[in-house]
Amino acid sequence: MKPEFLKKIDNYLLVNYPVLWQSRILWVGTYSLALFALFYFFGDRFDYEPYENGEFSYYYHERQDRVMFGILPLFLSILTLFYWLYTQYQQKIDYSKLSLGGFTATTLLNFACVVLLFLPAIGLAYSTLDFPRNLENTWLGIQTVVTLATAASILPFILRQYTIIETVLVIFFGFVYCIGVALVFAGILEVKGDSVMVTIFVINYLAFLGYVLVKFAKREITQNLKRLALLCVLALPLVVPAFTYYAGYYNYRIERAYEYALGFKGDPFTLKWMVLHVVTVLTTYSLLAYFMYRSMVFPVKRK
Amino acid sequence: MSKRINDRGIEIDLLLDDKNLPRAIIRLLDFVQDFSTNASHVNAALEISTNQKQIIRDQESQTITYEQALQRTAEITQRIRQLKQDIADVYLLAVHVNAENTRQVQTETTEPTNVAGEEFKETMPILMECFGLSKYYRKSGFSLSGIDLHLRLGEITGVVGENGNGKTTLFKVITGNLQHDAGVIAFPLLQKHQASKDKVDWIEVKSEIAYVEQELPSWHGTLKQNIHLELAQHDIKGAYNEQNTAYILERLGLTEHADKKWSELSGGYKLRFALAKALVWRPKLLVIDEPLANLDVRSQRIVLNDLKDLAKSAKYPISIIISSQHLHEIESIADNLMFLQKGRMVFSGDKNNIGDARLHNFFELSCVLEKRALESLLTGLPVSEIEHNGLSYVITGSKELDGQKILETLVQNNVEVEYFRNISNSAKRLFL
Known part of the structure; x- marks a missing residue:
């Protein structure tokens, strides 16, 4: 279902602005904004209004609403995000001639696509959820997902270095490793306190990241190193809140730093969240993408 | 001019x-x-x-x-x-x-061989050179070693050798996909700001190299879209993009398939598409790994003719390095040949120099005669050995052994000759 005039614009982007075309922002923007408008203005028509259904029905239907209009659309948005990543995997784009500014702009462009993909969910939740607590919980859920999804902004640069199964396995073994570390330190060595455990993870992360960066700088790149680099890149949104804690934000309370960043608690979509957790991550991603992509253009060592 | x-x-x-x-x-x-x-x-x-x-x-x-x-x-x-x-x-x-314009003047100095012939050959600028290039795989124990190679603009270099002898490894090293362990590789024509001879700026060099791999990667979208994208990525945009797309599609006979997708194309057209994508932005070096592997005879001829024509373009000459098991076909278009055996370079240079230092002449013959009968027929000729390789006879003789005399003898004895070829100066003798 592609209108002719949009096809023409798409072709224009393809012929003149390949990076813009590759981001699929035309299609993501068009369909997301159209669905947002549809849900925002007409979403309420799908929903029972509380004042029409009496007290029992009020609570009953509102509980159903959270699932129907909050969690399910968010889940669908996550699926569209994976589809968008798949479209990024399909074409091989040569970014090697981009300057650092170009990498920054493309990272922001990718993040814009990520945000646009969640617009329909936001529109539907805003329009249909009448119970303020339901709405707040949904916002917080969306903030959590968007915070973690900032990682998708860098993936188009590096995704084609891995097979799909390789990417899945890297994430899986990343989890396994983290659980292993937690078991060793908290379970066997009986290390107490959230902030200490987080610091152990952060030191571990920095050691890995440092190793990756040094190896990339020396052009000693192997496929295993690339996998470790992917893990570091994906974990960045989870590490940044720790630094806000070290910097003294959130009254030096580690759990608060994570609660506010990932939306488990607090005001959703605040400027503080935007600056500390989105802008920081995206800026770091721009630098990493510039450095890593250009390093990966050089020959790979293979044993 | x-x-x-x-x-x-x-x-x-x-x-x-x-x-x-x-x-x-x-x-x-x-x-x-x-x-x-x-x-x-x-x-x-x-x-x-x-x-x-x-x-x-x-x-x-x-x-x-x-x-x-x-x-x-x-x-x-x-x-x-x-x-x-x-x-x-x-x-x-x-x-x-x-x-x-400047580029035309530049290419005038690199007169292509189809026009000027041998006397201009040495004046073609060297695009890539490597000396003593080696790559060792610790896991498998295979090593590619002692590779000396020069690639010049407007020339086709064929790399031949049995499977698993290091052709793909060599190509991956040349295209900057695999780090070599020893030796020197340089791209004098591609690297404008050459800091030192043994330090290649792969970002700059790779922007002039097109690599068509043996396993063609699948692509998304239509064939035409992919050509547009390839051009746009090489800063050929707007009307030039449209014009160049139309040209390359027509030139390689792909216009009728422009709106087809990967799954709708046959193997031959997939390869032609890969070539179109590689050639449309006019790279200076084209590396093609086993392009003829899955092609029928007609498609092979078309592809080889296209490569020959495009390599020796007057305006945009390119250097092509191609690997294949189809010796005869590769020999017909290549200017230079390299023969690899167990990872070592057995021969590298002008294809006309193959067998120059030989002590024997070699002929391939296919006929209905049995080996003993053939031996008795050729008794009077300076033949030292006749061997059947399963498909045809390989006749080895002194340098005085003349193919015409063999044929005359066979015809005089009413032997029906199905196939006959002097392979003394062919890469095929390297496989014997």
């Missing part, structure tokens, strides 16, 4: 005289690309090509009579001659007023 355009014009005339219209149109498209910067000339050539294909379609569907087809073909022939003449007039005028 004018000799080159005249020679190319004569080539087209001869093809037209032979009534080889498809080939004449292909060479016309090359002619336009090489000698004209006028978009209307390109469009006119594309229109001629389209019209000629329409005539064939009309003939096949019998919507036109044989006489009508002949008349329209004659018109096309006339248009080709006229367009060729128009381009030549403008080109020669431009030469006279010294209005050629």
Whole structure:
């Protein structure tokens, strides 16, 4: 279902602005904004209004609403995000001639696509959820997902270095490793306190990241190193809140730093969240993408 | 300068005289690309090509009579001659007023072999050179070693050798996908800011190299979209993008398949698409790994002809390095050959020099005779050994052994010869 005039614009982007075309922002923007408008203005028509259904029905239907209009659309948005990543995997784009500014702009462009993909969910939740607590919980859920999804902004640069199964396995073994570390330190060595455990993870992360960066700088790149680099890149949104804690934000309370960043608690979509957790991550991603992509253009060592 | 355009014009005339219209149109498209910067000339050539294909379609569907087809073909022939003449007039005028652009002047100094012949060969600039290149795989124990190679603009280099002898490894090293362990590799023509000879700026170098891998990667979208994208990524945008896309699709016979997807194309067309994608932005080095592996004989001929024509383009000459098991086909288009055996370079250089230092002559023969009968027939000739390799006989003899004498002997004895070839100077003897 592609209108002719949009096809023409798409072709224009393809012929003149390949990076813009590759981001699929035309299609993501068009369909997301159209669905947002549809849900925002007409979403309420799908929903029972509380004042029409009496007290029992009020609570009953509102509980159903959270699932129907909050969690399910968010889940669908996550699926569209994976589809968008798949479209990024399909074409091989040569970014090697981009300057650092170009990498920054493309990272922001990718993040814009990520945000646009969640617009329909936001529109539907805003329009249909009448119970303020339901709405707040949904916002917080969306903030959590968007915070973690900032990682998708860098993936188009590096995704084609891995097979799909390789990417899945890297994430899986990343989890396994983290659980292993937690078991060793908290379970066997009986290390107490959230902030200490987080610091152990952060030191571990920095050691890995440092190793990756040094190896990339020396052009000693192997496929295993690339996998470790992917893990570091994906974990960045989870590490940044720790630094806000070290910097003294959130009254030096580690759990608060994570609660506010990932939306488990607090005001959703605040400027503080935007600056500390989105802008920081995206800026770091721009630098990493510039450095890593250009390093990966050089020959790979293979044993 | 004018000799080159005249020679190319004569080539087209001869093809037209032979009534080889498809080939004449292909060479016309090359002619336009090489000698004209006028978009209307390109469009006119594309229109001629389209019209000629329409005539064939009309003939096949019998919507036109044989006489009508002949008349329209004659018109096309006339248009080709006229367009060729128009381009030549403008080109020669431009030469006279010294209005050629820098790139044309640059390529004049790198006179292609099809025009100038051997005397210009050494003047072609070296695009890539490597000395003592080695790569060792610790896991498998395989090593590629002692590779010395020069690639020059406008030349085709064929790399031959049995499977698993290091051809793909060599290509991966040349294209900057695999780090070599020892030796030096340099790209004098591709690296403008060369800090040191053993330090390659792969970002700059890779932007001039196209690599067509043995396993063609699948792509998304239509064939035409992918060509547009490839051009746009190489900063060829807007109207030039559209024009170049139309040109390469027509040149490689892909216009009718422009809107097809990967899954809708046959193996031959997939390879032609890969070539179109590789050639459309005019790289200086094209690396192709086993392109003929899954092609039928006709597709092989088309692909090889295209490579030969495009490598020796007057305006945008490219260096091509190609690997294949099809020795005869590769020899027919290559200027230089490299033979790899167990990861070592057995031969590298001008294909005409193969076997120069040989002590024997070698012939391949296929006939119905049994080995003993053949031996008794060739008794009087200086034959030292006759061996059957499963498909044909390989006759080894002293350097005095003449192929004509073998054939004469066989014909005089009424032996039906199915196949005969002197392989003394062929890469095939390296496989013996």
